[in-house]
């Protein structure tokens with residue numbers, strides 16, 4: 323295994339995720355209109371566009387600082403529940419990684435695990451509540467088990483991506499416990515959770531981008 327992620331690499335991943343989200347306006351808006359208030363795509367797209375616009379400034383920072391600045395941008399620009407959850411999670415990850423210039427495969431794991439733990443605590447949510455956590459949590463579990471089993475990095479990323487995909491898909495049959503869908507009579511059953519879907523897009527972009535950089 324030999325993953326080395328600089329801030330510049332991380333921004334390239336963000337650009338890919340931003341592009342993926344930008345291309346799914348109608349789909350994500352429709353999902354959030356069915357179980358929420360329809361703004362999730364606008365929220366996420368504004369946040370990711372703002373990070374991409376801050377590229378030049380971010381690139382000069384070590385990864386710990388960049389994650390904190392990304393967290394602040396997310397907090398300010400995403401809005402809604404997602405803004406607080408993503409903003410808080412990136413800030414927590416930046417703090418956890420204090421003193422880190424770059425990330426290796428364990429550092430990337432630490433970033434993801436810190437993110438999911440912070441989101442669960444902040445949102446008072448667990449897997450199975452029909453939220454973005456249902457895509458992130460299984461991805462983090464798959465990452466952990468691939469590290470434990472000393473899988474090669476390409477296999478690791480394919481496991482992580484697949485776990486996030488299955489996790490997002492699993493929200494279709496869940497009854498929402500948190501978020502706007504939990505106020506609906508049928509608790510959103512039959513609909514995918516929009517936050518889980520955009521989380522999957524990010525994990526997919528992350529895996530695709532970093533996997534392509536391994537020879």
Ligand code: ADP
Nearest residue numbers: 362365402403404445447453454500501516517
């Ligand atoms: P809002 O619900 O405030 O309009 P968004 O539309 O941007 O915010 O985000 C909705 C998504 O946020 C949901 O699809 C769900 O994945 C996630 N979400 C909402 N509440 C929580 C929570 N308490 N914990 C984790 N995720 C949550």
Ligand code: MG
Nearest residue numbers: 358359361362
């Ligand atoms: Mg919404």
